[in-house]
Amino acid sequence: MSDNNRTITIILTGGGSGGHIAPLLPLARELKATGKCVVVYIGLKGDKLEGLQNQYQVFDQVRTVPAGKFRRYHGESYLAHLTDIKTLALNFRDFFRVIAGILASHRILKKLKPDVVFSKGGYVAVPVGIAAHWRHIPIVTHDSDATAGLANRIVGRWAVLHATGMPAENYSYPKDSVQYVGIPIDERIKPVSKTAQADFKRQAGFLADTLVLLVAGGGLGAKSLNDKLVSIAPKLLEANPKLRIVHLSGKQHEQAVVTKYAAGLDSGLLERVKVIGFTDEFYKYSGAADLVVTRAGATAMAEFAAQNKACIVVPSPFLAGGHQLKNAEALSRFGLAEIVSNDASPQELQEAILNLLGNRFRRESYAKKLGRTAHNDAAQKLAKLLFEVAGQGSRSRRGQ
Incomplete structure (x- = not known):
């Protein structure tokens, strides 16, 4: 069979948060659109991400492996790390989970014989990436x-290519290995x-001339941001x-946020607030928004850029x-x-x-600037890179 007609097997891995997994879904759909590949997702054993499971049918197979998390907290001193007994104990336990994950990943890769492994990050990518290295399978990171x-x-020390969501100067990878593709x-x-x-x-139940403020703390919500907005x-x-507030609270915070709004607002104001724990049609609410208050997750910001949205960003x-x-x-x-x-x-x-809210000109300026950073063809670019690497890796292994 010629290379042009050969079915390619591509492993996609990443997990631990929606930010790692959500970009894999459009990438998988783009890969599958060619009809020339088998796409397998390797995720974290026990991972339950709200609203994403029903989209897993895009993958030809879904496998899971154990993995361990190296816990470290931004802003905590080195001494605090050394004296945090609970964290040290959890990290020690998870070291053995990584070993188990490497062995499980090795068995999967041995059976599937993939042409390339794509790592989106998240701690499940470590055992999968190490196993891919052991089996001499090309690795691409993003x-x-x-x-x-x-x-x-x-994993990146063994990668043949580093795709990035932001310009190359933000990363310490060798410059000739970096390709800026977007998210x-x-x-x-x-x-x-x-x-x-x-x-x-109108789909959200508002008049066309209302001002819509969208509050979004990420798929899991953000309690401190929720509390500030309620107050x-x-x-x-x-x-x-004319203001209406759409508050994406995170499912685990939904009831608390609803209760706090009910306690702090009279009935006339309360009917102008819509609280949603989670939705798989988030794009409709962000599409309706005149202003977004959000955390600084990269995938969320890429989505707001694609829709040309003015944002107030409160980074965690x-x-x-x-x-x-x-x-x-x-x-x-860059004033985005x-x-x-x-x-x-x-x-x-x-x-x-x-x-x-009171300055439409500033909102439109932010929206236009952020919109210029959008890469709506990121999935297509990544799919093309993966096919190229897969083809090169297959020829290389046949030549050994």
């Missing part, structure tokens, strides 16, 4: 954030015209009679590696969004929101 994650830094996003997310925005507002909601709604300082802080620095450096510190008071956040 980092969405403005700094490479720990898993991809470990694959849900194919339903597209630039939003005024007409489309009005339609999204300032009365002032925001009273200052803007607690995530390992401080990657949201670095994402926010990149956004601030309004940045508000996680330590800012509710009143400071309120002032930032009111200022932008």
Whole structure:
């Protein structure tokens, strides 16, 4: 069989958060559109990510392996790391989970004989990547954030190519191995015209001339961000009679947020707030938004860029590696969004929101600048790279 007609097997791996897994879905669909490949997802054993499981049918196979997490907390001193007995114990336990994951991954790769392994990061990528290295299978990594994650830094030493979601200068990889492609996003997310925005507002139950503030703390929510928005909601709604708030709280926080809004708002204001724990049609609410208050997750920001949305970004300082802080620095450096510190008071956040809601010109300026960074063809670019690497790897192994 010639190379042009040969069916290629591609492993996609990544897990631990929706930010690692969500970009794999449009990439898998792009790969499958060619009809020339088998796409297998290797995820974390026991991983349960809200709303994504029903989309796994895009993969030809789904396998899971155990993996261990190396716990470290941004801003914590080296001494604190050494004296945190609980964290040390969990890291020690998870070391053995990594070993088990490597062995399980090795068995899977031995059976499937893939042509390339694609690592999106997350700690499940470590055992899969090590097993791929042992079996001399080409590895391609992809980092969405403005700094490479720990898993991809470990696996990346053996990678033949590093695809990135942000410009190459943000990464410490060898420059000749880096390809800036952007971040694959849900194919339903597209630039939003005024007409489309009005339609999204109507679908959400709002009039076309309402102002919509979307609050989004990520797929799992963000308690501190939720609490601040609830506390300032009365002032925001009273200052803007046409304002409607759509609050994506995270499913585990939904009931608490609903209860707090009910306690803090009279019935007239309360009916102008919609709280949603989780939705797989997030793009409709972001499409309706005039302003978004969000964390600094790279995938979310790529989605807002694709829709040309003005954003107030409140980066989480607690995530390992401080990657949201670095994402926010990149956004601030180029004037792509309004940045508000996680330590800012509710009143400071309120002032930032009111200022932008009251200034359409500034909102449109932010929206246009962020929109220029969109890479709506990221999945196509990545698929092409994976096919190229797969072809080269197959020829190389046959020549050995």
